[in-house]
Amino acid sequence: MQPIAQGLLGEFGGTGAEVGRGLTLRMDHGSQYTADDFLNQVRFWGVTPSFAFVAEPQTNGVAERFNRTLKEQAIHGRIFGNLEEVRAAAVEFKDRYNRHWRLEKLGFMSPHEARHAATMKEAA
Incomplete structure (x- = not known):
């Protein structure tokens, strides 16, 4: 939680x-x-x-794909001295992902831009 x-x-x-x-x-x-x-x-x-649907793990695919991307981009291939360094790498990736990654499913907007657009649409 x-x-x-x-x-x-x-x-x-x-x-x-x-x-x-x-x-x-x-x-x-x-x-x-x-x-x-x-x-x-x-x-x-x-x-x-x-x-997710029971006995259909592919329905949890979005979350699993994000976890894989996080590991590939921020964790694998690096040596960390302590847990705080791992945490910092994950936070840095999360910020980069949310602000700069363009996702096809979001109309080639970043998650941050898509949330902002949805919020503005709701406010209108």
């Missing part, structure tokens, strides 16, 4: 009610994701849970 809270704080400046409204969290059916406490907290933040 802490990584989600950190992401909300970093992107939206807080972890209060409805701060993540409009976001969807893709996850599998692991016990940590189906626990009432987890689901209640995610819903408090306004994030919509989206479960």
